Amino acid sequence: MTIPVRVRDRASGIPAPVHVASAASVAIASFFILVWSPHPWGWEGFDHYHDLGLLLARGGAFPTTDVPWGYAYFLAPFYRLFGDRPWIPLLAQAALNGLVPILLYRLVALEFDRRSAVVAAVLAGFLSFNTVYASTQSSDAVCTVLFLAGLLAFAGGRDRIAAFAAAGALLGVAAQFRPNLVMLPPALGAAYLLTRPRNRKKIVQVAACLAGAAVVLMPWTIRNYRLLGLVLPTSTHGGVQWWYGTLQSGPYLKSRVYNPRNAFEFSAFDYSSAAGRPLLVTADIPHCAPPSPGSIALVYWTDRQPEPVRLAPTRANAREFAWQVPGQPIPTVLYYFVDAQWAPNEETPSGLAARLPEGGANRPAIHFISDAHLDDLDVHGDLLDVFDVIRIVRGFAWREPLPDADRLDLDGDGRISEADVRQAVDVLLRSRTGLLFPEGAVDTLRVDDTRAVITLKDRSTLTVPRAFSGRLSDIVSEGEYSRALVRAAVPFWKIPELVGATPADDRTCHALRNLAVNRAFHLAEPDAMRRYTALAWDNIRRDPTAYLASCAYRAWRLFIVQGTEDRSTTYQYRGSRLVYTAGTVLSVTYLILLAAGVVLAVRQHRPVLVLGAPILYVPLTIAWFLTNMRYTVTVQPLVFAFIALVLVALFDRARNGRARRLSPDSYSQSRERSRSASATDGDVAVRRTY
Numbered sequence: 001m002t003i004p005v006r007v008r009d010r011a012s013g014i015p016a017p018v019h020v021a022s023a024a025s026v027a028i029a030s031f032f033i034l035v036w037s038p039h040p041w042g043w044e045g046f047d048h049y050h051d052l053g054l055l056l057a058r059g060g061a062f063p064t065t066d067v068p069w070g071y072a073y074f075l076a077p078f079y080r081l082f083g084d085r086p087w088i089p090l091l092a093q094a095a096l097n098g099l100v101p102i103l104l105y106r107l108v109a110l111e112f113d114r115r116s117a118v119v120a121a122v123l124a125g126f127l128s129f130n131t132v133y134a135s136t137q138s139s140d141a142v143c144t145v146l147f148l149a150g151l152l153a154f155a156g157g158r159d160r161i162a163a164f165a166a167a168g169a170l171l172g173v174a175a176q177f178r179p180n181l182v183m184l185p186p187a188l189g190a191a192y193l194l195t196r197p198r199n200r201k202k203i204v205q206v207a208a209c210l211a212g213a214a215v216v217l218m219p220w221t222i223r224n225y226r227l228l229g230l231v232l233p234t235s236t237h238g239g240v241q242w243w244y245g246t247l248q249s250g251p252y253l254k255s256r257v258y259n260p261r262n263a264f265e266f267s268a269f270d271y272s273s274a275a276g277r278p279l280l281v282t283a284d285i286p287h288c289a290p291p292s293p294g295s296i297a298l299v300y301w302t303d304r305q306p307e308p309v310r311l312a313p314t315r316a317n318a319r320e321f322a323w324q325v326p327g328q329p330i331p332t333v334l335y336y337f338v339d340a341q342w343a344p345n346e347e348t349p350s351g352l353a354a355r356l357p358e359g360g361a362n363r364p365a366i367h368f369i370s371d372a373h374l375d376d377l378d379v380h381g382d383l384l385d386v387f388d389v390i391r392i393v394r395g396f397a398w399r400e401p402l403p404d405a406d407r408l409d410l411d412g413d414g415r416i417s418e419a420d421v422r423q424a425v426d427v428l429l430r431s432r433t434g435l436l437f438p439e440g441a442v443d444t445l446r447v448d449d450t451r452a453v454i455t456l457k458d459r460s461t462l463t464v465p466r467a468f469s470g471r472l473s474d475i476v477s478e479g480e481y482s483r484a485l486v487r488a489a490v491p492f493w494k495i496p497e498l499v500g501a502t503p504a505d506d507r508t509c510h511a512l513r514n515l516a517v518n519r520a521f522h523l524a525e526p527d528a529m530r531r532y533t534a535l536a537w538d539n540i541r542r543d544p545t546a547y548l549a550s551c552a553y554r555a556w557r558l559f560i561v562q563g564t565e566d567r568s569t570t571y572q573y574r575g576s577r578l579v580y581t582a583g584t585v586l587s588v589t590y591l592i593l594l595a596a597g598v599v600l601a602v603r604q605h606r607p608v609l610v611l612g613a614p615i616l617y618v619p620l621t622i623a624w625f626l627t628n629m630r631y632t633v634t635v636q637p638l639v640f641a642f643i644a645l646v647l648v649a650l651f652d653r654a655r656n657g658r659a660r661r662l663s664p665d666s667y668s669q670s671r672e673r674s675r676s677a678s679a680t681d682g683d684v685a686v687r688r689t690y
Contacts (some may be wrong), residue, residue, distance in 0.1 A: 014105060017118050021101035021125025028126070029094035032135030033087060035511065040573035043086035045137030050086060053079050053137075065224060065236045065525045070176030071139035090135060097141040101125040103148040104637045110155050111611050112641065118645035120637070127562075127586065129633045130648070143177035143632050146170050147614075151638075154209065155610045164205045168212025175213075176220065178232035178634055180622045187211040187621075189614050196595075227522035229277060236525045239495060239532035244626030246539035249550035255569040256626065263477035268385050268489040269377045270607040271368035272518050273530045276327035279367070281517050282354060283338050284320045288509035291318035291350065293340040298323040299361070300336035305382060308361070309346045312341075325517075333380060335364040338512055354511035363493050367517045373534040376469045378489070381407060384424060385489040386462075390475065392420050393454070393464045397447040407492065418445055418645060423499070425454065428488035429481060430498045439480065456481040473538050554627050555619035559594070559639075561587040561629045587629060592638055597642025600649060611641050 012572045018449065032038065044050040046068060053075030056065065062069055078089035102429035108117035124130075134141035139485050141160075150170030157163025168185050175182040189206035195628075225233040243265075256262070272279060281298055285291055298311040315322040337360050342352040357363050367500040368377040381404055388408055395402040395416040402408060405416055410423040422442045429441045437457065444455045454462040460479020468474050477486045490498065518524055540547045561666035563580025570580070601608050615635045622631055632639075 007288045014102060015114075018101055018105045018121040018125075021122045022098045023125075025046065025101060025125045025128070025131055026094050027276070029097055029131045029141075030091060031339040033090045037135050038132055038575070038579045039136060040571045041138075043090060043137065046559045047138070049075060049139070054084060059551075064521050065228065065232065066521075067237060067534060068176040068179055068234045069220060069388045070173065071137075071142065073140055074139075075137065088286055090137070093141050094134050096145050097130055100128065100130060100148060100637055101145065103145065103151040103152055107148060107152045107155060107424055108641045108644065110152070111607055112393060112645065116641065116644040116648050117648050121604040122642040123503050123640040123643060124637045128635060128636055129583075129587075129629070130362065133633060134631070139177040140630065140633050141179070144421060144637065145175065146174040147181065147634050148637060150174060150609055151614065157205070161208045162206060164208040165212035168209035168214075169216050170212075171209075171215035173215035174634075175217065178631075179237070180618065180631065181634070182217070182234050182312060182619055187617050188610075188613055191609055195609060197407060200296070211591075214470050215391060222621035228526045229274070230526060236529040237410070237624065238625070239529035239536070241625040243539070245550070245554070245624055246504055246536045246547055248554070248626060249539075250543060250546040253550055253553060254564075255566065257568045260476050260478045261473065261535075261539060263483040263486045264374065266487050267377075267531065268487050269368050269383075270366065271370055271377055271527075272523070273330075273369075273371040273373065273527050274327075275330040275369065275371075275656055276326050277523075279369075279517050280520055281323045281324040281325060281336060281338075281515070282321065282519055283463045283512055283515045285318075285511060286509060286513050287319075289341055289354075291509040294343040294351075295352075296321055296338065298325070298336060299339055300325055302328060302335065304329070307669050308524070326402065330370055331372070331379065332369040334367040334369065334517070335365065336517075337361065337364045338515060340512060342511075342515070352511060356510075356515045359493070361493065365515055366491070371530070371534075373531050374473050374538060376470065376472075382426060382493075383489045383491055384495060386428070386472070386475075386486050389424050389454075389462075389485070390464050390468065391423065392416055392424055392554075393445075393452045394466075394468065396421060397452045397464075398466060401576040410495070421445060421454070425456070425485060427490055427498045428485050429456075431489040431490045432484040433481070433493075449481040452484075456485075462486070471538070471544075473535075551623045555623040558619050558623065558627050558632045559587060583629075588644065590636075593646050594639045595645040600645050601642060604645075606645070611638050614638060643654035 009097045033043070049067075049071050052062070052064070052067075056072055056076035057079035061074065074093075075089050078085075078092065082088045101124045104124050105117045105121040108120045108135035117227070118149075130141050130144050147170075150167045153163045153167035153170060156166060170183050171181065171188075175184070185470065189209050193202055193206055221231060221233045224230060228236075244256055247259040247261060250256075252259040275517065281300075285293075296313060296316070298313070299308050300311070301308045311325070313321040314324045325334065325336075337358065338356045340354045340356075342348065342354075344351045357365055366382055376385070378385060391402055391404075392408050394400045395405070395408075397420055402416060408420060408424075409416060410420045410427075411417075414418070422440050422445075426437050428440050430436060441456055442454055443457055443459075444453075446453045446455070450466050452464045452466075454464075456462070456479065458479060458481045460482035461476075462482045462485060463476040463478075465474055465476075472486070475486075477483055519635050561580065561583030563576065563584065565577070570576075598608070598612065600611070615632075615638050618632050618635055
């Protein structure tokens with residue numbers, strides 16, 4: 001498509017108002033950093049980047065896949081040079097944010113016209129929400145600079161392949177600050193190819209852009225593949241964000257925190273969901289016990305191979321040990337314990353021996369290898385868990401047959417009754433909360449033809465439907481004790497210790513502790529991602545219409561600041577009501593003017609690909625997840641470009657209306673001066689081709 005536009009003469013300089021806007025952006029951000037900030041997070045932000053930056057500054061390895069590397073590596077050099085002084089990288093961040101008006105001016109002047117570019121730059125300098133986030137350790141401000149630089153390279157690279165490659169590289173780096181941008185280069189490239197004229201040259205340009213993005217994403221992707229066995233260009237955080245988004249639907253559209261399905265976030269079972277991937281078992285010795293045992297081994301067996309295997313540690317120092325168990329198929333149950341022996345000394349002439357768990361082969365630890373995230377993984381009945389509570393309730397309420405009735409007859413009276421329900425709940429809550437309930441944790445148990453409702457002492461409830469598919473998500477858990485009950489599991493051999501027992505003395509020194517499987521981040525975080533993804537799909541399956549409606553709501557909500565007085569939903573801090581109100585008024589105004597600007601740009605046949613496509617990209621790609629207005633601050637400068645069109649048009653209409661009230665000769669002279677001013681801006685009429 002061939003479109004008439006105005007293109008700024010690249011030889012012309014940057015107008016003074018743009019420099020003023022840039023200086024104002026730095027000054028406002030510096031004020032927020034050093035004097036007063038309109039947010040509650042302080043210098044260290046809310047995503048633990050401060051700790052990550054310090055760790056990298058000390059030479060440590062990046063210890064997570066939950067966030068991408070970009071912003072932590074931005075902070076690290078400042079901490080390396082200046083020590084733990086967060087205000088120093090924040091001032092550098094404020095200075096970088098001062099480039100936003102300049103970059104936006106150049107981009108809008110290239111795509112629209114110079115007058116609109118000046119207005120957009122002034123808006124970005126004085127009224128951008130990016131300036132707020134520049135005053136805390138958040139990746140948004142730095143990402144916005146990279147994002148705008150990438151778009152500027154894309155828009156200005158019509159005849160230069162290197163510019164398209166640079167655009168891809170800059171946008172690829174931006175995705176390591178805000179992962180939702182990872183698909184922007186291919187999305188922008190596809191939109192560019194769909195516009196006319198369609199030719200081979202454009203294919204080469206888009207290929208260069210994608211290659212530039214791939215080059216900067218490749219090292220991190222390779223690192224993640226080596227660690228996780230997954231092709232992951234950014235982070236594993238998408239799983240939990242998706243699940244949060246599915247919780248925020250139906251009656252919980254405004255806040256996910258009250259959705260009772262929050263109870264299923266953590267499993268009662270210790271399990272891994274990757275078939276064939278080696279399992280890393282770890283344990284350590286506390287400082288109250290002697291280090292360096294003479295021998296230490298992991299003993300394990302499975303329900304597939306019952307012969308015990310004794311493993312020497314693959315990694316060991318005086319107090320920390322690790323063993324690698326070969327990968328297992330799905331489903332498998334792993335039984336294991338650690339056996340250690342210390343040489344004789346003056347304190348222990350016969351030598352010290354220890355096992356963890358202490359029962360050894362008779363009472364081993366249990367780990368499940370399964371991807372049935374919401375099913376009962378305890379296939380051999382080794383544990384008392386919420387699925388057993390469900391079975392007992394159903395057996396008592398509706399006389400359903402229980403295959404393990406003897407095992408679940410906890411009070412030993414030869415029948416399944418309400419007393420067994422109460423005892424099971426007491427044991428599980430004691431194991432989870434540490435509380436002893438002398439009069440029982442269950443307040444009431446109500447049964448009808450469709451459901452059974454257990455009400456606990458804190459008024460929380462667990463509802464078991466009669467129509468039960470076997471998935472945990474069929475039940476409804478509301479309240480603190482009920483959530484604890486859903487997440488509890490106890491070996492049957494331990495039940496006598498939890499019934500009427502006094503609390504154990506936690507000051508006892510045990511020679512071994514912290515026995516765990518796959519605690520390392522590169523093993524735990526992918527497992528969490530898979531669980532969250534399964535939870536998200538389960539929520540969507542139950543009410544797809546409500547979920548789609550919530551996505552539509554979030555697409556709009558992305559552009560609106562919406563505060564509440566609910567502490568569980570939004571941060572509450574001194575002055576927050578005023579800040580949220582101001583944010584709502586500004587963001588609604590921005591959205592209305594954005595819509596008007598898009599209509600005006602189309603009517604004026606303006607090129608909207610580079611400035612408009614990223615604005616559309618954000619809600620299309622992340623409305624499916626938990627979102628808020630912060631996720632659009634990266635594209636807010638582009639919103640200002642369309643707002644600037646409206647403001648310039650309103651100004652011209654007001655000026656022309658005033659000119660019409662003058663004499664005809666004066667009105668003609670006014671129009672001629674307007675044309676001359678536009679020409680001296682360095683704008684020339686051309687036909688832009690995409």
